Structure formats: structure tokens, C-alpha cells
Amino acid sequence: MSVDRLDAQMAFLMEADKLKAITRATRNHDGRFENSAEHSWHLALFATVLAEHAPEPVNVGRVVKMLLIHDIVEIDAGDAPIFGEVDHSAVDASERAAADRLFGLLPQDQATEFLELWHEFEDNETPDARFAKSLDRFQPPNLNLAIGGGSWTDYNVSLETFEGKLAPKIQRGAPALWNWLHPRVKAFFRTA
Amino acid sequence: MSVDRLDAQMAFLMEADKLKAITRATRNHDGRFENSAEHSWHLALFATVLAEHAPEPVNVGRVVKMLLIHDIVEIDAGDAPIFGEVDHSAVDASERAAADRLFGLLPQDQATEFLELWHEFEDNETPDARFAKSLDRFQPPNLNLAIGGGSWTDYNVSLETFEGKLAPKIQRGAPALWNWLHPRVKAFFRTA
Ligand SMILES: [Ca+2]
Numbered sequence: 001m002s003v004d005r006l007d008a009q010m011a012f013l014m015e016a017d018k019l020k021a022i023t024r025a026t027r028n029h030d031g032r033f034e035n036s037a038e039h040s041w042h043l044a045l046f047a048t049v050l051a052e053h054a055p056e057p058v059n060v061g062r063v064v065k066m067l068l069i070h071d072i073v074e075i076d077a078g079d080a081p082i083f084g085e086v087d088h089s090a091v092d093a094s095e096r097a098a099a100d101r102l103f104g105l106l107p108q109d110q111a112t113e114f115l116e117l118w119h120e121f122e123d124n125e126t127p128d129a130r131f132a133k134s135l136d137r138f139q140p141p142n143l144n145l146a147i148g149g150g151s152w153t154d155y156n157v158s159l160e161t162f163e164g165k166l167a168p169k170i171q172r173g174a175p176a177l178w179n180w181l182h183p184r185v186k187a188f189f190r191t192a
Numbered sequence: 193m194s195v196d197r198l199d200a201q202m203a204f205l206m207e208a209d210k211l212k213a214i215t216r217a218t219r220n221h222d223g224r225f226e227n228s229a230e231h232s233w234h235l236a237l238f239a240t241v242l243a244e245h246a247p248e249p250v251n252v253g254r255v256v257k258m259l260l261i262h263d264i265v266e267i268d269a270g271d272a273p274i275f276g277e278v279d280h281s282a283v284d285a286s287e288r289a290a291a292d293r294l295f296g297l298l299p300q301d302q303a304t305e306f307l308e309l310w311h312e313f314e315d316n317e318t319p320d321a322r323f324a325k326s327l328d329r330f331q332p333p334n335l336n337l338a339i340g341g342g343s344w345t346d347y348n349v350s351l352e353t354f355e356g357k358l359a360p361k362i363q364r365g366a367p368a369l370w371n372w373l374h375p376r377v378k379a380f381f382r383t384a
């Protein structure tokens with residue numbers, strides 16, 4: 001281990017601190033907008049607790065690692081709210097540049113590893129990525145249910161919009177979680 | 193898998209959301225006091241990136257899991273600042289009760305596993321726990337350095353107090369990280 005190597009690792013870790021200042025559209029139980037760092041923690045905990053509900057075998061350690069780093073690109077690219085109007089190809093380009101810069105702060109071997117893991121998450125093709133991505137879609141509706149609307153109210157989202165945008169993504173990587181969530185969301189919109 | 197099991201897991205995960213509202217004595221790069229959820233994310237990332245600097249072999253996945261749950265007791269017990277005046281036996285008792293209640297929300301097998309993992313972290317005897325605990329002590333001084341004082345200024349901490357409280361804990365579980373940090377902290381206090 002060289003000191004240069006640790007210098008590079010610390011430069012990355014201290015730059016990552018900025019993720020705590022990236023605000024999301026979802027609100028926590030106390031009404032404060034969630035930031036992407038605490039969101040990443042929450043998702044890593046979801047993966048740890050809910051791994052048995054993955055529809056095919058996953059490597060929980062890899063899923064957790066993916067979730068710990070999945071939003072770091074937002075330090076440069078910002079958060080694109082799922083119910084907002086966004087230019088997807090512009091967001092993609094800006095997130096790819098962010099991934100190159102941010103993971104590029106690490107020593108070469110780790111930069112490559114983290115970059116590949118982030119692309120695997122984004123591509124959403126492997127069992128680990130599909131489960132991780134589903135958790136990223138599954139957590140926010142649960143926060144919305146807990147707070148009585150949250151981003152559904154803020155973005156004037158209907159049950160149909162919710163089902164159209166979220167059902168395929170959650171169902172693909174975590175059907176058991178979708179089956180648990182769906183009746184709860186329907187009940188919420190029935191009485192909202 | 194029974195639905196009751198998933199109900200219990202979700203009750204725990206949504207109760208864990210409250211960790212995002214527990215404020216620590218350390219401040220992030222933007223001056224806002226860090227909360228224990230984003231702190232836990234940051235530490236899990238430290239473990240992922242810095243595992244090679246552990247002085248003996250560790251299971252990184254277990255270290256990450258330990259760090260993801262290590263502060264959850266603060267939902268009931270609050271955070272006890274390291275430079276503050278605290279009644280350690282009262283804090284211990286209240287954290288133990290918190291661990292029983294919070295991890296007890298999970299299905300029995302997971303409740304036992306998480307409780308044991310939390311006690312292992314607290315006892316600080318195994319290689320995994322020693323490395324995890326060292327990271328918990330190593331991250332805050334780095335935030336303080338980044339912000340030019342932070343909790344050292346707020347609590348009127350001297351270099352000697354810092355060395356007395358932190359050196360043994362960081363050195364034991366991560367000597368390479370202490371050797372990297374120590375000259376930086378000395379340089380800070382020389383010019384502060
Ligand atoms: Ca703590």
C-alpha cells in the first residue's frame with residue numbers, strides 16, 4: 001500500500017460527502033426532503049433485510065455495494081425525480097461524465113471496479129442489478145404511504161401513473177415486494 | 193415466505209427511517225450537522241473503499257452490515273457525542289434496551305442475527321468489529337479537517353484531548369489510517 005493510494009481513496013470518500021447535500025423528491029417520516037446519502041443507506045438496509053425476497057439468487061454483498069454507490073453521480077448530475085419531466089438522454093450523458101470523474105478519483109483498480117458496478121446497476125440486466133434497482137423503486141412509495149402522500153401529492157400523481165411508472169420496474173426485480181406494496185397503494189389512492 | 197414475515201421486515205425498515213432525524217455533533221462539508229443515517233452510509237462506503245488497510249483479514253460484507261446497523265439504537269437512545277459529558281452506564285443501558293426493541297421488530301431469526309452483530313460491534317473484540325469501530329472514529333476527524341474545525345471548535349477540543357480519546361481506538365483497528373490522519377490533525381492544531 002502506498003500513501004498515494006490512500007490519498008486517492010480519501011479524496012474520493014471526502015468528495016462523496018457531498019451526496020449528503022443532494023435533495024430528492026421523496027420526504028422522510030418527519031416531512032424533510034430525503035437526501036441521496038441517507039436514501040442510499042436506507043436502500044442498503046432494505047437489501048440486507050429483504051434479500052430473501054429476490055426472485056432469483058443474488059449476491060447480497062454486491063447488491064449492497066451497488067446501492068451504496070448508485071447515486072454518487074448525483075453529486076455532479078443532480079437527482080432526476082421519477083415523476084418530473086426530464087430529458088433522459090441529457091441526464092444519461094451527464095451521469096456518465098459524473099461517474100467517470102467521481103469514480104476516477106479512486107486508485108485505478110477501484111475506479112474500474114466501481115465504474116463497472118455502477119454501469120451494471122444502470123443497465124439493469126443482471127440479477128443483482130435488477131434486485132437493487134427494484135429496491136430503489138420500492139422504498140419511495142413506502143415513504144409516501146408513511147407520510148400520507150409525499151411526492152404523489154407534490155407531483156399530482158394518480159394511481160394509474162404510479163402503476164405505469166413503477167409496476168414494471170418493481171415487479172421485474174422483486175415481484176413479492178410488488179405484491180405486498182400494490183394493495184397498500186391502491187387503498188391509499190382510494191381514500192386520498 | 194409468509195406475509196407476516198414481510199410485514200415484520202417492513203415495520204423494522206420504516207421504523208429505521210427515523211435514524212435520518214438523529215443529529216450528530218459532526219458537521220458535513222456544507223456546515224449542516226450530520227445525521228446518523230447519512231453517517232452510516234458514509235462509514236459503509238469507507239469500509240468498502242478502505243478494507244485493504246485493515247491490519248488483519250476482515251469480512252468486508254460483515255463490516256458493512258455492522259456499520260449499516262451500528263447506530264440504529266440511537267432512534268431510541270440518541271447520539272452521545274464523543275467530546276461531550278455522558279453517563280456511560282446510562283447510555284449503555286438505554287442502547288441495550290433500544291437494540292432489543294428495534295431489532296425485535298424483525299422476524300426472530302433476523303432479530304437475533306442483527307442483535308448479535310450489534311453486540312459484536314459494541315464489544316469491539318473481533319477483527320471485523322475492531323475495523324468497523326475504527327472507521328466510526330476515523331471519519332469524523334476527516335470531516336472536521338474538511339470544514340476547518342467542526343466539533344473540535346464546538347467542544348473546544350485540544351490536540352491532547354483528541355489524541356487521548358481517538359488515538360487508541362483508531363490505532364487498534366486501523367493503524368495505517370491513524371498514521372495517515374495523525375500528521376494532518378497535528379498540522380491543523382498547529383495553525384488553529
Ligand atoms: Ca454513534
